[in-house]
Amino acid sequence: MNQEPLTPGWAPADPPAPGPQRVRVTGPRSGTGYSPARFSVSRELDEQSEVGELFIRSLIRSQLRLALVVAGGFGAVVLGVLLLVLLLPGNGVALWTVPLPWLLLGLGIYPVVLGCAGLYLRAAARNERRFRDLVSESEG
Amino acid sequence: MNPAAGFAALAAVCTATLLIGVYGLRISRTTGDFYVASRTVPPWWNASAIGGEYLSAASFLGVAGLILVTGLQGLWFPIGYTAGYLMLLLFVAAPLRRSGAYTIPDFAAARLDSRPARLVTSAVVVVVGWLYIVPQLHGAALTVRITTGLPGWAGAAVVVLVVLCSVVTGGMRSITFVQAFQFWLKLTALAVPLFFILLLLGAGSRPITDGGAAFQADGGGPVYPTISLLVALLFGTLGLPHVLVRFYTNPNGPAARRTTLIVLGLLSVFYLFPTVYGVLGRVYTPDLAAAGQADATVLLLPGRLIGGASGDLLTALVTAGAFAAFLSTTSGLVVSLAGVVSQDLFRGSVSGFRWAAVLSALVPLAVALSTESLALAGTVGTVFAFTASTICPLLLLGIWWRGLTAAGAIAGMLTGAALCGGAILLAATLGGALGPFRELLEAPAAWSVPAAFLTTIVVSRATADRRPASASRMMARLHAPERS
Numbered sequence: 001m002n003q004e005p006l007t008p009g010w011a012p013a014d015p016p017a018p019g020p021q022r023v024r025v026t027g028p029r030s031g032t033g034y035s036p037a038r039f040s041v042s043r044e045l046d047e048q049s050e051v052g053e054l055f056i057r058s059l060i061r062s063q064l065r066l067a068l069v070v071a072g073g074f075g076a077v078v079l080g081v082l083l084l085v086l087l088l089p090g091n092g093v094a095l096w097t098v099p100l101p102w103l104l105l106g107l108g109i110y111p112v113v114l115g116c117a118g119l120y121l122r123a124a125a126r127n128e129r130r131f132r133d134l135v136s137e138s139e140g
Numbered sequence: 141m142n143p144a145a146g147f148a149a150l151a152a153v154c155t156a157t158l159l160i161g162v163y164g165l166r167i168s169r170t171t172g173d174f175y176v177a178s179r180t181v182p183p184w185w186n187a188s189a190i191g192g193e194y195l196s197a198a199s200f201l202g203v204a205g206l207i208l209v210t211g212l213q214g215l216w217f218p219i220g221y222t223a224g225y226l227m228l229l230l231f232v233a234a235p236l237r238r239s240g241a242y243t244i245p246d247f248a249a250a251r252l253d254s255r256p257a258r259l260v261t262s263a264v265v266v267v268v269g270w271l272y273i274v275p276q277l278h279g280a281a282l283t284v285r286i287t288t289g290l291p292g293w294a295g296a297a298v299v300v301l302v303v304l305c306s307v308v309t310g311g312m313r314s315i316t317f318v319q320a321f322q323f324w325l326k327l328t329a330l331a332v333p334l335f336f337i338l339l340l341l342g343a344g345s346r347p348i349t350d351g352g353a354a355f356q357a358d359g360g361g362p363v364y365p366t367i368s369l370l371v372a373l374l375f376g377t378l379g380l381p382h383v384l385v386r387f388y389t390n391p392n393g394p395a396a397r398r399t400t401l402i403v404l405g406l407l408s409v410f411y412l413f414p415t416v417y418g419v420l421g422r423v424y425t426p427d428l429a430a431a432g433q434a435d436a437t438v439l440l441l442p443g444r445l446i447g448g449a450s451g452d453l454l455t456a457l458v459t460a461g462a463f464a465a466f467l468s469t470t471s472g473l474v475v476s477l478a479g480v481v482s483q484d485l486f487r488g489s490v491s492g493f494r495w496a497a498v499l500s501a502l503v504p505l506a507v508a509l510s511t512e513s514l515a516l517a518g519t520v521g522t523v524f525a526f527t528a529s530t531i532c533p534l535l536l537l538g539i540w541w542r543g544l545t546a547a548g549a550i551a552g553m554l555t556g557a558a559l560c561g562g563a564i565l566l567a568a569t570l571g572g573a574l575g576p577f578r579e580l581l582e583a584p585a586a587w588s589v590p591a592a593f594l595t596t597i598v599v600s601r602a603t604a605d606r607r608p609a610s611a612s613r614m615m616a617r618l619h620a621p622e623r624s
Contacts, residue, residue: 056616063619064540067230074226078219078370085212086363105215106415110408113226117401120230125394128621 059131145452146287149459187402192323193472197279200465202516205434207418218411220373229400235539235618237396251538253608254546269477275519277508280466303471322464329461330413333442333454372585376524379531382472525585529556533596548600556592
């Protein structure tokens with residue numbers, strides 16, 4: 001029996017038009033099971049060898065300690081400046097009529113931020129280098 | 141002020157933004173390009189783009205306005221904005237880049253292996269993004285009203301229209317170019333007029349700081365609001381959706397860190413300029429504070445001090461910079477919101493992304509048109525407090541603590557949202573009736589952020605038997621360095 005399709009959407013697709021194929025691009029990442037970007041060392045640790053797990057734990061601990069130390073140092077500086085500004089609002093120290101609290105808050109803190117960032121970058125890279133050396137040693 | 145200058149500046153910035161967007165479209169080929177520029181943007185470009193995106197209406201107009209009104213107290217805002225980036229570098233940048241997720245909800249889903257956690261995170265991210273777009277549109281309305289004489293809604297509408305055109309056609313790749321361009325435009329737009337103003341004041345032996353009088357009339361300011369503000373800004377930056385998505389455009393973790401360092405440098409230099417505008421405003425335009433127009437200080441100062449055609453030209457430049465600020469922050473937010481919304485609503489197709497972008501821009505437009513502009517920097521500070529109370533615990537604990545569970549993350553986000561949002565609404569509706577509690581409720585970050593962290597940890601501990609099985613593998617992926 002000759003049956004009509006129930007809805008137009010069910011009709012067979014037209015034959016593909018000649019010319020370059022149109023590629024449909026879609027997000028590769030709905031749900032949780034997307035494939036990650038390349039990650040290399042962790043690939044070997046993926047199988048959860050106990051040694052690898054140990055290395056990762058110690059790397060995370062040292063990176064966290066580093067981040068906390070730098071953040072704490074910066075926090076101490078900010079707190080110090082805050083107290084200084086509150087306790088000595090107009091103590092008369094000034095450079096080209098700009099009083100000390102304005103100099104500290106407007107200029108002085110920024111080099112501290114950059115210094116903290118630079119220190120952290122070097123130390124974090126060192127931690128990772130040490131981790132890589134450990135992993136390659138245990139492999140070789 | 142000559143409206144023609146305002147119109148010309150507006151047209152120039154919008155045209156340039158659209159042109160760069162179209163140029164970017166031609167090299168935007170794959171879905172990866174469209175969403176995150178295929179993760180191949182070099183650090184300098186990327187850092188400029190991050191700076192361009194981050195420096196919003198609050199930075200360009202709000203900081204100077206705040207310094208005009210509150211003096212020394214206003215200086216804490218740019219410090220918080222910059223130091224927030226330091227926190228991002230210390231705790232989030234490299235691990236998040238390695239997570240392989242594109243958005244914060246993606247991160248939540250991958251780390252916690254939980255669909256409910258993903259949905260709650262998405263909802264919070266969308267709320268944060270919408271709240272953050274509203275002050276941008278208020279800034280646009282103010283700028284258009286002052287520089288062209290048109291009604292304010294026209295400015296908000298133009299921003300939304302231009303952003304939608306460039307986002308819908310180009311996606312992230314062209315946005316990266318647009319925003320890198322807009323950072324340098326913003327810097328130039330503040331630096332050049334300031335150079336001429338200082339030159340003129342110096343040549344005419346007119347006072348710059350009025351012999352130090354510009355710095356008078358304020359003490360250190362109240363303690364609690366300052367601390368609460370710093371907490372909000374330091375921990376809020378971590379969770380801003382448009383800032384985070386930028387890290388995925390770095391090729392690897394170390395590049396993400398390098399980018400952050402450059403961003404810090406760019407921000408430190410940039411914030412010098414609004415600060416000087418604010419100080420000059422205290423000498424030459426103190427009337428704006430009384431008129432409730434303090435946010436217009438940056439826009440009006442060049443015209444007031446340098447009259448005539450050259451004054452108009454410099455005003456046009458500042459106006460262009462201000463519009464670059466609204467456009468870049470709004471487009472960054474719209475892109476990241478559209479990424480989140482299209483994931484959960486439209487299954488991640490490119491046409492779904494476009495519809496999501498339209499949705500992400502029109503809702504805040506409606507809110508902006510139906511509300512009054514408050515002080516820009518203050519409004520943005522409130523958004524930071526909300527972000528710090530919701531997304532920050534999820535990110536920090538998710539990256540650094542194995543014990544986080546989906547239930548803990550959800551409980552923490554909901555607690556933070558309820559406490560912070562409730563406090564701000566209560567302060568806004570009751571106002572003076574709150575007496576001594578008003579300060580606590582107006583700046584809730586100092587207690588709502590610890591409360592959110594505590595809730596997350598306690599609930600996670602209580603549900604420790606439901607830790608995701610993939611936690612160890614995810615931690616390894618987040619922290620193991622790339623092979624060099």
